[in-house]
Each structure stands twice: as structure tokens, then as C-alpha cells.
Amino acid sequence: MANFDKELDARGLNCPLPILRTKKALNDLTGGQTLRVVATDPGAIKDFQAFAKQTGNELVESGEANGEFTFVLRKKA
Amino acid sequence: MTTKKLAIIATKGTLDWGYPPFILASTAAALGYDVQIFFTFYGLQLLRKSLNHLKVTSLGNPGMPMPMPMPVLLQALPGMQSMMTVMMKQKMKSKGVASLEDLRNLCAEADVKMIGCQMTVDLFGFSPSDFIPGIEMGGAATFFEFAGESDICLFM
Numbered sequence: 001m002a003n004f005d006k007e008l009d010a011r012g013l014n015c016p017l018p019i020l021r022t023k024k025a026l027n028d029l030t031g032g033q034t035l036r037v038v039a040t041d042p043g044a045i046k047d048f049q050a051f052a053k054q055t056g057n058e059l060v061e062s063g064e065a066n067g068e069f070t071f072v073l074r075k076k077a
Numbered sequence: 078m079t080t081k082k083l084a085i086i087a088t089k090g091t092l093d094w095g096y097p098p099f100i101l102a103s104t105a106a107a108l109g110y111d112v113q114i115f116f117t118f119y120g121l122q123l124l125r126k127s128l129n130h131l132k133v134t135s136l137g138n139p140g141m142p143m144p145m146p147m148p149v150l151l152q153a154l155p156g157m158q159s160m161m162t163v164m165m166k167q168k169m170k171s172k173g174v175a176s177l178e179d180l181r182n183l184c185a186e187a188d189v190k191m192i193g194c195q196m197t198v199d200l201f202g203f204s205p206s207d208f209i210p211g212i213e214m215g216g217a218a219t220f221f222e223f224a225g226e227s228d229i230c231l232f233m
Contacts, residue, residue: 014173016104020183023107041173054108 004036011040031077039069082111084224086232090119092131097233099180106187115220117194124208128177132162
């Protein structure tokens with residue numbers, strides 16, 4: 001089922017921690033690998049779009065269910 | 078693509094005002110910015126080894142949300158400031174807001190350059206051992222060397 005290479009649990013964390021942890025987690029991946037992030041901060045939706053746009057890491061998936069937001073980022077090659 | 082630069086001047090030494098410089102600096106670093114923060118006057122408190130002494134105050138700050146309405150004179154009573162600080166810290170923790178120490182560590186890990194204002198250090202009689210390691214001391218000209226090339230420059 002795992003269609004991602006690494007997972008980050010950012011639930012309960014508030015701005016800017018989800019983004020900072022994401023950046024750190026991406027450092028452990030190689031280009032093309034994917035990271036799945038789960039967050040509960042409502043500000044994360046816009047922040048992850050902005051993070052992807054500015055860093056070149058592609059936001060391949062973005063979803064919301066039961067007050068949790070999930071994002072899948074593909075690390076820039 | 079050239080690296081963008083963010084320069085921040087941090088001048089406040091309270092728990093609440095410590096957040097903006099460290100939040101923006103750490104986030105900008107995560108976005109790939111080169112970041113420098115120049116800590117001057119009360120902002121130097123943010124470079125002390127321990128940040129436990131930082132407080133919030135409602136005095137002169139009518140925008141601070143209070144759990145109940147309270148006359149300003151009562152807010153000035155001994156112990157009130159410490160009580161508000163404890164309450165603020167509890168609230169932040171319960172909402173998943175990082176501690177200032179954590180954010181500062183994240184900045185240091187992300188190579189955010191932190192510069193202490195030498196003049197203020199002398200003025201208040203601080204010693205280099207009062208501050209966290211890894212910071213530099215400098216003056217206004219030192220700050221402008223980086224700030225003059227920056228894309229964003231913020232005074233806080």
C-alpha cells in the first residue's frame with residue numbers, strides 16, 4: 001500500500017513546525033522519492049502549496065479527511 | 078536561480094515578541110533563503126543561553142487576550158506578569174506551538190546567522206558567556222553588509 005518512501009507525522013504541531021519537519025525529512029530522501037505528511041494545522045494547506053512552489057519539490061497529492069490533512073511531496077531531482 | 082536573502086532586526090526581549098524573528102527565519106531557511114538576524118537592544122535577550130526569563134505582559138498591551146476583563150492597575154500587581162507568562166506557555170504547549178528554544182535551535186541547525194549588537198552588549202554589561210555559542214558580535218555596518226544585498230529586510 002505504501003506508495004511513498006517516507007512518512008512524517010506532524011499532527012498536533014502548529015506553524016511553522018510542519019514545514020520545518022518536512023524540510024528536514026526531505027533532506028533524508030534522494031531526488032524523485034516521495035514523502036507523505038499528515039498534519040492537523042489548518043494553515044498547512046496553503047503552506048504546503050507555497051512550500052512546494054518555492055522549493056521546487058512537487059506536491060503530488062493533497063487531501064483532507066476527519067480534520068487531518070495529508071500531503072505527498074516528491075523531492076526535487 | 079540565485080539564493081534569496083532575508084535580513085531581520087530583532088529588538089524586542091519578550092516571550093511573545095521572540096516568536097516572529099525565529100518563526101520567519103527558520104521558515105525562510107527551510108524555503109532555501111540565506112538568513113541573518115541582528116539582535117539589538119532588548120532583542121539580545123533572545124540570544125541568552127536560557128530563555129526561561131522571558132515573559133509576556135499585558136501592560137501597555139491592550140491587544141493581549143485576557144481570560145477575564147481586568148483593570149490595568151490590577152494587571153500591574155506583583156506576580157501578575159509571571160502568572161500570565163505561565164498561562165501563555167501552557168496555552169502555546171497545548172496548541173502545539175514550538176518553544177522559543179526549539180525554534181532557535183532549528184534556526185541554528187538551518188545555518189541562520191545570528192549577530193549580537195556589540196554596542197548593546199557593552200551598554201547592558203553582558204559578557205560573551207551569557208550567550209549561546211555560535212553567534213557573532215558586530216555593529217550596524219556588519220548588518221548592512223548582508224542587509225544591503227537582501228531581498229527582504231524586516232524590523233521587529
